[in-house]
Amino acid sequence: MPFTVNGVLCTLLPLLLWRTEEVVEACSCAPVHPQQAFCNADVVIRAKVVGEREVDSGNDIYGNPIKRIQYEVKQIKMFKGPPQNIETVYTAPTSAVCGVTLDAIGKEEYLISGKAGSSGSMHVTLCDYIMLWDSLSSTQKKSLSQRYQMGCDCKIVRCPFLPCEISAPEECLWTDLMMEKQVHGRQANHYACVKRADGSCSWYRGVAPPKKEFLDAEDP
Structure with missing residues (x-):
């Protein structure tokens, strides 16, 4: 049966141990971007x-x-x-x-x-x-202090395969699983999804907090 832990969808998958004929449960969790986990x-x-x-x-x-x-x-x-x-x-x-x-x-x-x-x-x-x-990357370490919190009103949408797209301006598309076939890819290691002044969200790369010019930009 599926269940939720800190907003992450998990499932317990039954495994059959043939020798003992006992059923145990295995843990399976959907991958999340570090910012979403934070x-x-x-x-x-x-x-x-x-x-x-x-x-x-x-x-x-x-x-x-x-x-x-x-x-x-x-x-x-x-x-x-x-x-x-x-x-x-x-x-x-x-x-x-x-x-x-x-x-x-x-x-x-x-x-x-x-x-x-x-x-x-x-x-x-x-x-x-x-x-x-x-x-952790240097960007991830710095983002823990301020930048991830700035994007907690945003939603990071996982893209496991094509086609995939965002459905709202406050979403950021996470493509590491599709593009790099791994959870700890470029976006996970070096990017944060940050809310801009107009309420939309966009990926931002860099160790320092986003500058005003980025927050006020009209286009992602």
Whole structure:
């Protein structure tokens, strides 16, 4: 059955394990542009994982305990979220049910987006945008502070194959999947969909925030 996580359409696809004759569920998420992931998320932070443990989070309808992975994190910077620092990140125990695996031993820093929890916590799934910090482009890193937020009133329309087109002036057409056959293409790495003064939206490339001349332009 389809479900929505932070505005992203996900589906649980049944897989049959022939040896055990048990049915498990696999996680599948529609790809999104980094800006759309930022706008969909309650919380977006840069952080390092400093601890990991499995915890109980109540029982299911049959009385069985529900397990979660609790990551202790050291927040380096918050780009979007509550006023207090995020100290814990919760996720499902396996990728089959959309759980996220983070490195709690190394020194890797992550960009983590997800849903806000209580008391300095957040919840994440494979449908959320979680990337190694060093894998982000310089444009993406700069856009997290201001530029992505400027385009949250815009809509990024995914183009998986031709023909595809926008249907409203506040939309930007995302063609990385069709043109480059990958999610992390040129538009994802170097562009943001920004609202202009006339209410329309257009792709903007550059590390700095858009200049007034771009915002006031009549044509995309």
